[in-house]
Amino acid sequence: QAGLTQPPSVSKALGQTATLTCTGNSNNVGDQGASWLQQRPGHPPKLLSFRSTTRPSGISERFSASRSGNTVSLTITGLQPEDEADYYCSAWDRSLSVSVFGSGTKVIVL
Amino acid sequence: QVQLVESGGGVVQPGRSLRLSCAASGYTFSSFPMHWVRQAPGKGLEWVAVVSYDGSNKFYADSVKGRFTISRDASKNMLYLQMNSLRPEDTALYFCARDTDFDHWGPGTLVTVSS
Numbered sequence: 001q002a003g004l005t006q007p008p009s010v011s012k013a014l015g016q017t018a019t020l021t022c023t024g025n026s027n028n029v030g031d032q033g034a035s036w037l038q039q040r041p042g043h044p045p046k047l048l049s050f051r052s053t054t055r056p057s058g059i060s061e062r063f064s065a066s067r068s069g070n071t072v073s074l075t076i077t078g079l080q081p082e083d084e085a086d087y088y089c090s091a092w093d094r095s096l097s098v099s100v101f102g103s104g105t106k107v108i109v110l
Numbered sequence: 111q112v113q114l115v116e117s118g119g120g121v122v123q124p125g126r127s128l129r130l131s132c133a134a135s136g137y138t139f140s141s142f143p144m145h146w147v148r149q150a151p152g153k154g155l156e157w158v159a160v161v162s163y164d165g166s167n168k169f170y171a172d173s174v175k176g177r178f179t180i181s182r183d184a185s186k187n188m189l190y191l192q193m194n195s196l197r198p199e200d201t202a203l204y205f206c207a208r209d210t211d212f213d214h215w216g217p218g219t220l221v222t223v224s225s
Contacts, residue, residue: 039155047211
């Protein structure tokens with residue numbers, strides 16, 4: 001069961017904007033979109049967005065998500081030290097009837 | 111508020127069994143599908159299994175199919191993962207998570223498979 005494709009890491013300076021990508025196929029991301037999760041060291045993951053673009057209540061407006069075809073993107077504006085974490089995308093694959101995760105992107109705030 | 115708490119982890123020898131539990135509170139448990147997700151030490155997230163809101167549908171990752179069984183008890187607001195024929199590569203922190211979008215997670219319970 002192949003996962004979703006994410007770059008291993010993204011490094012940006014404090015206050016800058018980071019854009020993370022996640023690529024799947026027409027049976028997963030391209031079908032119902034994807035969710036984004038943030039995981040800080042020693043903590044469980046936290047949902048940042050779902051259905052590709054919807055932000056749960058309590059999540060900072062600095063996090064925004066979008067989708068284009070089989071790729072979803074997460075944009076983090078005004079990077080803060082607390083944004084340093086691993087970010088995962090996830091989607092349901094309708095052809096395999098499984099959930100798939102990306103391999104994760106580590107965001108480093110310089 | 112929604113709360114999920116896993117339990118049942120521990121150290122177990124290869125080939126043995128273990129049952130994990132996840133206690134849910136703060137919402138209508140029987141209205142949402144539930145997942146198990148694991149994370150090996152220093153690695154990324156790996157989806158394990160999902161059970162539908164009413165327990166009628168269950169799906170598994172290939173890596174655990176035939177060895178693990180997910181179930182739920184609506185009367186107790188509990189989710190379970192029965193793990194049989196455990197292997198060293200099953201060593202991980204096991205999380206339960208709510209809903210299709212994984213909107214709430216427990217803190218996890220650690221399973222170590224080692225002789």
